[in-house]
Amino acid sequence: MTAPIDLTDDSVVVVIGTGAGGGVLANELAQKGISVVALEAGGRYLPEDYVNDEWASFGQLAWVDPRTTSGDWRVAKDFSGLPAWIVKAVGGTTTHWAGASLRFQDHEWKAATNYGTVQGANLLDWPIDPREMDDYYTKAENKLGVTRTGDRAGLPGNNNYLVFEKGAKALGYEEVHTGRMAINSAETEDRLACQQTGFCFQGCKWGAKWSAAYTDIPAGEATGNLEVRENSHVARILHNDEGKVTGVEYFDQDGNLQMQQARVVCVAGNSFESPRMLLNSASSMFPDGLANSSGQVGRNYMRHMTGSVYAVFDQPVKMWRGTTMAGIIQDESRHDPSRGFVGGYELETLALGLPFMAAFLDPGAWGREFTSALDSYENMAGMWIVGEDMPQETNRITLNHEVIDQHGLPVVNVHFDDHPNDIAMRNHAYAQGAAVYEAVGATRVFPTPPYPSTHNLGTNRMSENPRDGVVNKWGQTHDIANLYISDGSQFTTGAAENPTLTIVALAIRQADHLAEQMSAGNL
Amino acid sequence: MESLKSQKGLTRRQLLSNATAIGASFVVGTTFIAAPNAAWAVETSVLKPETYATLVQMARDIYPHDKVGDEFYVIAVKGYDTEDSSAAIEAGIDALNAAAQGRGFDSYLGTGWERDRVDILRSMEDSPFFQTVRGGLVTGLYNQKAVWPIFGYEGSSFEFGGYIDRGFNDINWL
Numbered sequence: 076m077t078a079p080i081d082l083t084d085d086s087v088v089v090v091i092g093t094g095a096g097g098g099v100l101a102n103e104l105a106q107k108g109i110s111v112v113a114l115e116a117g118g119r120y121l122p123e124d125y126v127n128d129e130w131a132s133f134g135q136l137a138w139v140d141p142r143t144t145s146g147d148w149r150v151a152k153d154f155s156g157l158p159a160w161i162v163k164a165v166g167g168t169t170t171h172w173a174g175a176s177l178r179f180q181d182h183e184w185k186a187a188t189n190y191g192t193v194q195g196a197n198l199l200d201w202p203i204d205p206r207e208m209d210d211y212y213t214k215a216e217n218k219l220g221v222t223r224t225g226d227r228a229g230l231p232g233n234n235n236y237l238v239f240e241k242g243a244k245a246l247g248y249e250e251v252h253t254g255r256m257a258i259n260s261a262e263t264e265d266r267l268a269c270q271q272t273g274f275c276f277q278g279c280k281w282g283a284k285w286s287a288a289y290t291d292i293p294a295g296e297a298t299g300n301l302e303v304r305e306n307s308h309v310a311r312i313l314h315n316d317e318g319k320v321t322g323v324e325y326f327d328q329d330g331n332l333q334m335q336q337a338r339v340v341c342v343a344g345n346s347f348e349s350p351r352m353l354l355n356s357a358s359s360m361f362p363d364g365l366a367n368s369s370g371q372v373g374r375n376y377m378r379h380m381t382g383s384v385y386a387v388f389d390q391p392v393k394m395w396r397g398t399t400m401a402g403i404i405q406d407e408s409r410h411d412p413s414r415g416f417v418g419g420y421e422l423e424t425l426a427l428g429l430p431f432m433a434a435f436l437d438p439g440a441w442g443r444e445f446t447s448a449l450d451s452y453e454n455m456a457g458m459w460i461v462g463e464d465m466p467q468e469t470n471r472i473t474l475n476h477e478v479i480d481q482h483g484l485p486v487v488n489v490h491f492d493d494h495p496n497d498i499a500m501r502n503h504a505y506a507q508g509a510a511v512y513e514a515v516g517a518t519r520v521f522p523t524p525p526y527p528s529t530h531n532l533g534t535n536r537m538s539e540n541p542r543d544g545v546v547n548k549w550g551q552t553h554d555i556a557n558l559y560i561s562d563g564s565q566f567t568t569g570a571a572e573n574p575t576l577t578i579v580a581l582a583i584r585q586a587d588h589l590a591e592q593m594s595a596g597n598l
Numbered sequence: 599m600e601s602l603k604s605q606k607g608l609t610r611r612q613l614l615s616n617a618t619a620i621g622a623s624f625v626v627g628t629t630f631i632a633a634p635n636a637a638w639a640v641e642t643s644v645l646k647p648e649t650y651a652t653l654v655q656m657a658r659d660i661y662p663h664d665k666v667g668d669e670f671y672v673i674a675v676k677g678y679d680t681e682d683s684s685a686a687i688e689a690g691i692d693a694l695n696a697a698a699q700g701r702g703f704d705s706y707l708g709t710g711w712e713r714d715r716v717d718i719l720r721s722m723e724d725s726p727f728f729q730t731v732r733g734g735l736v737t738g739l740y741n742q743k744a745v746w747p748i749f750g751y752e753g754s755s756f757e758f759g760g761y762i763d764r765g766f767n768d769i770n771w772l
Binding site: 126127130234241273280390396428433434441442445449450 | 662663732756762767768769
């Protein structure tokens with residue numbers, strides 16, 4: 076089924092990473108008849124391999140290679156070696172994601188214009204007109220099977236949602252529903268319907284949630300044009316004297332260094348690994364790393380303004396039963412500076428199992444204030460806050476030469492300080508989240524700090540002007556014509572929405588662009 | 599934990615007749631500690647029994663759940679009863695006892711009230727010893743599957759077909 080492609084074949088597109096960006100791009104190109112080698116650092120796990128057990132699943136799927144942290148964000152203190160909770164496997168973090176699939180709002184594509192000057196923020200408009208994205212969003216929604224889009228019904232609400240909905244309506248919120256989710260509300264040709272199992276974050280054992288691991292990847296392989304090389308960890312991207320990239324050096328599953336030649340290289344290793352690869356590829360021609368003439372590679376790291384609100388009631392909720400995140404309040408996602416901050420946020424239901432609740436409710440806490448909360452675990456409801464955070468030049472990914480990974484490569488340091496706008500928005504969201512639950516009779520609420528990041532954005536951002544960012548509107552690097560960025564690291568700003576749908580839409584769009592440029596002989 | 603419960607050659611009667619009380623546990627012989635009601639017993643490998651019993655009490659004081667029995671705390675810290683960890687643990691428990699004595703108690707286990715022990719722990723909560731024990735308990739205690747039902751948590755549901763027909767939306771008090 077898979078086409079073995081020769082290492083010396085320099086006509087292929089090499090895609091690094093197989094998640095929402097790379098996995099979709101690789102399949103879309105393969106469907107167009109383009110030969111693709113996809114290099115994936117992790118192994119291949121499918122629904123039969125996933126486990127309904129939080130820590131066991133974390134051990135199976137999470138990216139736990141060493142990383143370091145700095146800055147005033149609490150993650151740097153609580154989880155200093157684990158800045159992100161993302162996946163190292165074929166399909167990337169589409170295995171772990173909750174499935175929330177929201178389009179950006181129009182104003183969010185032009186944050187600099189619409190928000191004005193925000194001190195300390197490095198805001199910029201996306202070089203994309205929102206109308207250019209409409210058709211690609213529709214294609215992405217159809218690919219992922221997003222509920223409440225097209226003719227797809229919403230998911231039924233679970234206990235956690237019913238508590239959330241009642242509180243939201245009591246507060247007068249109007250845009251409240253079970254979400255636009257890439258989780259089947261009805262069986263389709265290739266995916267079962269949701270069985271309300273919970274454990275969406277551990278990989279859906281029914282395959283009801285869209286993941287590239289068992290949709291786009293095998294579909295691409297079935298064309299004969301896509302070869303996925305698992306356990307292949309990229310060391311650096313090579314270039315010639317003309318400044319064009321020529322191939323990718325990687326450690327194969329046996330730890331041997333290989334070199335795959337390439338016509339085009341598309342980097343989709345997430346917002347940590349993508350800039351890391353560019354920086355680790357520094358050469359005499361590009362001493363600051365590839366595509367870094369702007370000095371923006373690694374900068375403007377965004378992680379969304381996040382946090383959670385959990386609440387305890389006098390009667391059971393059993394929030395862990397059913398879909399992990401099928402519930403949303405969208406009323407606060409608008410841009411309304413009268414609240415004391417620019418941009419907006421979504422409130423989305425979220426449940427953790429007991430083991431992760433113990434780890435994440437209030438990391439480092441102990442004693443009865445903490446344990447009495449867990450004593451009421453069965454009576455708990457929970458929501459996650461996801462809002463637009465401000466890009467800041469100093470929030471950045473750098474190489475930490477003091478720490479090397481299993482291949483001897485410098486790891487990334489992730490530096491993040493909250494912007495005052497992020498803090499004001501989080502405090503607003505904590506208060507609104509608490510009010511939702513108090514309206515249903517909560518006896519205690521917990522403003523829970525951010526977890527290790529799942530929405531890792533920026534670090535190779537898209538810009539009209541080459542001096543402001545790393546890639547143009549197609550994800551093509553300003554400096555090197557045949558080097559592309561294909562993941563969330565190309566985000567100019569983060570918007571309030573969960574990013575996967577936009578990453579997928581941009582990947583579909585980039586595949587069209589690449590096919591045109593290749594057939595026109597421009598690449 | 600095969601070392602828990604019904605130790606070969608150790609009857610409930612022997613336990614109760616030979617035991618010396620230390621805190622909520624009993625030292626039985628030179629390498630055993632046991633519950634006062636003989637509901638569980640554990641044989642220590644490297645740690646002194648008094649050290650192990652103190653460590654169990656410390657674990658409960660860090661994450662006190664009145665409805666969770668000592669046997670789960672015993673299991674949660676069992677990993678420290680090894681050649682690699684024992685020196686640090688013995689030293690840490692010595693420091694804990696010294697802190698208790700500095701406050702006029704015979705030992706950490708010789709305190710009467712939880713609040714006194716918590717005060718002692720607060721005074722050393724930034725120490726590597728405390729942070730190692732606390733951090734280890736997050737998984738050591740809460741990731742024991744046998745503990746989950748005490749909190750009502752149901753664990754894996756795939757093998758039962760999820761909750762689509764088993765109460766995913768059964769809330770009845772809203």
